[in-house]
Amino acid sequence: MTKLVNTVRGEDFDAIVIGGGHNGLVNAGYLAKHGLKTVVLERRPIVGGAAITEELIPGFKFTTFSYAISLLRPDIVQDLNLVEHGMMVLPLIRTFQPGWNGDYLLLGPDVDENYHELARHSAADAEAYRDLSHLIKRVCFALKPLMDSIPPNSISELPADRAEMHQFEKYIGSLDLEVQAMLAKFANSSVADILDEYFETELVKAMLATSGIIGSRVGPRSQGSGLVWLYHKMGEYDGIFGEWGFHKGGNGEFTQVLARAVQAFGGVIRINTSVDRVLYQDGRAVGVRLTDGTEIRGDIVVSALDPRRTFTELVDPHDLPEELVQAIYKFQFHGTAAKVNFALQDIPRFPGLEHRQEIFMGFTNIGPSIDYLEQAFSDCQAGRFSSRPFLDCCVQSTIDPDMSPPGNHIMSCFVMYAPYHLANGDWDRERDNLGDTVQATLEEFFPGFGDSVLHREIVTPLDIERIVGLSEGDIFAGALSAPQMFLNRPAAGWNQYRTPISGYYQCGSGTHPGGCVIGGSGKLAAKQILHDRSLLLQPR
Amino acid sequence: MPKITPFHARVEPLNQTGIWKNWSGYLVCPNYQYSVVTEYYSIRNAAAILDTTPLFKYRIQGAQAEDLLGYVLARDTRKCNTGTAQYSVLCNAAGFVIQDCVVLHVNNQEYWLTTAEPSLRYFREWARQLNLTSVSIEDISSDYGIVAVQGPHSLNVISQLTSGAESLRFFEVLQTEIEMIPVTISRTGFTGDLGYEIWVPVQHALRLWDMLMSAGCGYNLTPIGTTALKMARVEAGLLLMGVDFHSARYAWVPEQTESPFELGWGWMLRTLADDDREFLGRNALRSELLSQSSRWKTVGLEVDWHDFERLHREAGVPTAKHEIYRESTMSIYRRGTIEWDYVGYASSFLFSPILQKPIALAKLPFDLATAGTEIDLEITILRRPVNVLARVASLPFFNPPRKTQIITGNRLQ
Numbered sequence: 001m002t003k004l005v006n007t008v009r010g011e012d013f014d015a016i017v018i019g020g021g022h023n024g025l026v027n028a029g030y031l032a033k034h035g036l037k038t039v040v041l042e043r044r045p046i047v048g049g050a051a052i053t054e055e056l057i058p059g060f061k062f063t064t065f066s067y068a069i070s071l072l073r074p075d076i077v078q079d080l081n082l083v084e085h086g087m088m089v090l091p092l093i094r095t096f097q098p099g100w101n102g103d104y105l106l107l108g109p110d111v112d113e114n115y116h117e118l119a120r121h122s123a124a125d126a127e128a129y130r131d132l133s134h135l136i137k138r139v140c141f142a143l144k145p146l147m148d149s150i151p152p153n154s155i156s157e158l159p160a161d162r163a164e165m166h167q168f169e170k171y172i173g174s175l176d177l178e179v180q181a182m183l184a185k186f187a188n189s190s191v192a193d194i195l196d197e198y199f200e201t202e203l204v205k206a207m208l209a210t211s212g213i214i215g216s217r218v219g220p221r222s223q224g225s226g227l228v229w230l231y232h233k234m235g236e237y238d239g240i241f242g243e244w245g246f247h248k249g250g251n252g253e254f255t256q257v258l259a260r261a262v263q264a265f266g267g268v269i270r271i272n273t274s275v276d277r278v279l280y281q282d283g284r285a286v287g288v289r290l291t292d293g294t295e296i297r298g299d300i301v302v303s304a305l306d307p308r309r310t311f312t313e314l315v316d317p318h319d320l321p322e323e324l325v326q327a328i329y330k331f332q333f334h335g336t337a338a339k340v341n342f343a344l345q346d347i348p349r350f351p352g353l354e355h356r357q358e359i360f361m362g363f364t365n366i367g368p369s370i371d372y373l374e375q376a377f378s379d380c381q382a383g384r385f386s387s388r389p390f391l392d393c394c395v396q397s398t399i400d401p402d403m404s405p406p407g408n409h410i411m412s413c414f415v416m417y418a419p420y421h422l423a424n425g426d427w428d429r430e431r432d433n434l435g436d437t438v439q440a441t442l443e444e445f446f447p448g449f450g451d452s453v454l455h456r457e458i459v460t461p462l463d464i465e466r467i468v469g470l471s472e473g474d475i476f477a478g479a480l481s482a483p484q485m486f487l488n489r490p491a492a493g494w495n496q497y498r499t500p501i502s503g504y505y506q507c508g509s510g511t512h513p514g515g516c517v518i519g520g521s522g523k524l525a526a527k528q529i530l531h532d533r534s535l536l537l538q539p540r
Numbered sequence: 541m542p543k544i545t546p547f548h549a550r551v552e553p554l555n556q557t558g559i560w561k562n563w564s565g566y567l568v569c570p571n572y573q574y575s576v577v578t579e580y581y582s583i584r585n586a587a588a589i590l591d592t593t594p595l596f597k598y599r600i601q602g603a604q605a606e607d608l609l610g611y612v613l614a615r616d617t618r619k620c621n622t623g624t625a626q627y628s629v630l631c632n633a634a635g636f637v638i639q640d641c642v643v644l645h646v647n648n649q650e651y652w653l654t655t656a657e658p659s660l661r662y663f664r665e666w667a668r669q670l671n672l673t674s675v676s677i678e679d680i681s682s683d684y685g686i687v688a689v690q691g692p693h694s695l696n697v698i699s700q701l702t703s704g705a706e707s708l709r710f711f712e713v714l715q716t717e718i719e720m721i722p723v724t725i726s727r728t729g730f731t732g733d734l735g736y737e738i739w740v741p742v743q744h745a746l747r748l749w750d751m752l753m754s755a756g757c758g759y760n761l762t763p764i765g766t767t768a769l770k771m772a773r774v775e776a777g778l779l780l781m782g783v784d785f786h787s788a789r790y791a792w793v794p795e796q797t798e799s800p801f802e803l804g805w806g807w808m809l810r811t812l813a814d815d816d817r818e819f820l821g822r823n824a825l826r827s828e829l830l831s832q833s834s835r836w837k838t839v840g841l842e843v844d845w846h847d848f849e850r851l852h853r854e855a856g857v858p859t860a861k862h863e864i865y866r867e868s869t870m871s872i873y874r875r876g877t878i879e880w881d882y883v884g885y886a887s888s889f890l891f892s893p894i895l896q897k898p899i900a901l902a903k904l905p906f907d908l909a910t911a912g913t914e915i916d917l918e919i920t921i922l923r924r925p926v927n928v929l930a931r932v933a934s935l936p937f938f939n940p941p942r943k944t945q946i947i948t949g950n951r952l953q
Binding site: 074078083088093110113248399405406407 | 575577578584585693696758759845895897
């Protein structure tokens with residue numbers, strides 16, 4: 001039990017949200033909209049968490065961490081009036097997959113054009129791509145309601161919870177058999193296994209396989225990559241390229257939009273405000289204590305931090321049920337990714353497509369074969385960063401000219417694998433080696449790349465942990481693996497945004513529906529809080 | 541065989557889709573690339589370049605030019621000073637709209653007009669009837685190309701070629717030279733954003749296009765087709781003839797005619813109640829105004845996203861986000877106890893990229909025309925008519941400050 005000691009008493013609020021990442025802001029937006037006097041407490045001098053934009057050198061805007069928007073629910077956009085506050089998501093319309101010896105795949109917004117581009121490699125693959133795309137869309141459509149609702153409690157014996165669980169099982173059982181079979185494949189197979197069934201061309205397989213490894217400690221042949229793939233496909237559900245986008249000004253501008261929305265509803269945002277502890281008495285949350293000793297009172301306290309911090313740092317784990325604490329200790333954080341962002345003099349040049357700037361209006365995947373990706377993964381398993389990494393690049397200035405000075409460019413590179421735990425050495429010493437490795441890899445595919453580099457920003461998994469606060473640099477605030485999703489995110493029975501402390505809630509990406517810039521966790525947690533509160537307010 | 545515009549030699553190789561359409565007998569590109577939304581976003585996020593040459597263009601000059609325009613245009617042309625432009629409307633004697641137009645007062649006693657419909661004979665005929673002899677009316681449609689540069693970076697593009705555009709305010713006009721080419725630049729457009737339109741003699745059109753394209757390189761200047769333009773104009777609340785209204789010239793029944801008040805253009809006639817300016821349609825319009833006899837009002841509609849998504853979910857199909865722009869009539873019903881109680885119609889429907897929801901331009905009776913009023917809009921899901929909840933919104937839907945902002949220095953602040 002944290003004692004209420006004689007400290008400075010700050011202003012009182014109805015709801016205190018710890019952490020101004022995008023989920024914290026979404027959560028605060030909903031709470032403030034429904035009339036709760038809400039404050040967001042952010043440790044850093046800017047809100048945004050992992051969704052920030054920084055002008056590190058004049059005119060060049062770096063999306064230091066997250067670099068694209070997917071899955072963001074349209075209802076959040078409407079409910080929080082985000083458009084009014086400047087929301088603008090620009091479509092990412094291309095996938096460019098360079099191969100070796102001048103080979104490449106360049107997909108775009110037209111299905112028929114894509115057919116012929118794929119057919120250049122294999123007509124059978126081109127057809128399979130269509131069939132598989134449609135099947136995946138059907139799976140995603142079926143899962144969408146689950147992404148949008150508070151998951152059931154799988155261990156509760158209460159009749160209402162049992163009924164919800166039954167409802168959920170019935171829903172899955174009611175799905176079309178083809179959809180169920182595909183869902184089972186995603187859950188149980190590796191992305192490579194699924195791709196082998198559909199495709200014969202290595203470059204096509206590699207292009208699709210990359211979505212199965214993003215941010216996770218799996219290789220394309222690891223069981224579990226199927227699920228990561230499905231998760232990322234959810235973001236593309238309205239069309240192959242429809243839903244992935246780039247917020248004007250980078251993700252940092254998106255979180256600024258959210259902050260303005262929170263404030264417009266009367267919410268308060270305090271930066272440079274670090275929370276030390278959640279305060280609770282007799283099993284009820286009563287407020288928070290800041291690291292400077294100030295106490296802020298509120299009956300509702302929401303942690304937007306990851307599950308480890310929510311359950312073992314902000315509160316004393318001894319005050320929590322043993323099985324929950326054990327589950328949280330076992331909850332896996334897999335920091336496997338780094339970022340290297342470049343300010344460029346000029347657009348990268350791919351031999352044969354030198355004058356086609358539009359090839360970069362989307363994602364550029366460096367990882368030309370399953371073997372290449374698997375080799376990169378084996379480095380990770382050995383505790384070192386990949387000597388030839390997989391890169392997911394985005395030349396964002398081709399989408400938004402305000403990201404760089406006219407004529408110059410900014411390029412975000414998501415780098416895998418970069419394991420948080422290095423077998424030898426430490427990340428602060430490996431920083432430049434990682435930067436050099438990434439640059440050398442890009443040089444291989446874009447000759448002359450290095451000559452164009454004006455500045456580079458290297459973000460290691462340790463930086464992600466230190467700066468953003470994501471444990472072990474896990475970009476999803478907890479690995480996206482079957483035992484850690486839906487019913488069990490972050491722990492069985494505690495997947496409904498509540499905690500054992502009444503009035504203390506969780507709304508970070510470590511809760512359902514999880515990582516990426518979705519806002520779902522923030523929204524659903526708010527729904528739960530408002531539901532609980534209206535029950536409390538109801539006359540009995 | 542359709543005609544080609546003076547920019548065609550440059551536009552043709554840029555057309556990645558190979559799709560062309562006919563605009564007033566000219567070959568124009570509806571979309572240069574497969575992602576129309578990307579073209580659209582160049583208007584809102586970067587800079588867009590568009591060939592609008594197919595508009596009909598007239599030069600009206602002489603001592604009595606103002607008298608002619610003052611009579612045939614319903615908006616007071618006397619207030620259109622030299623160096624400014626006006627969005628205006630032509631009405632018939634019954635006060636119904638013949639067409640909308642843009643007037644540029646380029647020089648003393650010299651006006652340039654763009655219209656969607658041929659109007660040479662129309663102007664000549666009225667000059668004759670009014671016995672105006674000191675006015676010449678020329679069709680200069682084939683003498684000039686018009687290229688529109690629109691979007692937040694449009695000024696940054698043009699500023700590299702001439703400093704003249706920087707001082708232009710919204711609806712101001714300037715005649716100047718770019719590398720010895722005589723050009724007329726107006727701060728106008730049909731996108732509802734910051735933007736300019738440049739008139740260039742046809743023989744210099746390609747050179748101007750090339751200069752603009754290279755000036756636009758660092759600003760992602762993107763060629764856009766007519767579809768992206770039409771999307772932007774719905775958000776801007778700008779009506780399109782043949783879609784949102786029809787010319788009284790070709791009406792079969794009175795229902796096909798519209799007065800400027802009914803189209804939301806009452807602002808063009810602000811002084812009508814108390815000035816004595818004689819113009820075509822004046823008496824009818826004045827009586828419509830005083831007796832408040834307008835039949836309907838033009839409004840915006842915003843579709844309720846939650847309802848839109850729910851209806852699709854219930855039908856088992858994904859939300860039709862990709863049906864982005866439609867020009868067909870959609871029925872509107874009063875919400876209440878009576879089912880299918882028809883009250884009006886929507887004429888343009890768009891999934892608005894910037895608002896992230898479907899919007900429409902609609903005609904409604906006055907009792908339903910206030911912002912926030914809920915109505916049912918008929919859409920089709922799985923081949924069946926379904927009513928979706930929509931709310932009346934005031935126009936324009938989107939109106940960024942930069943559109944009309946006074947610019948200091950060479951950049952928007």
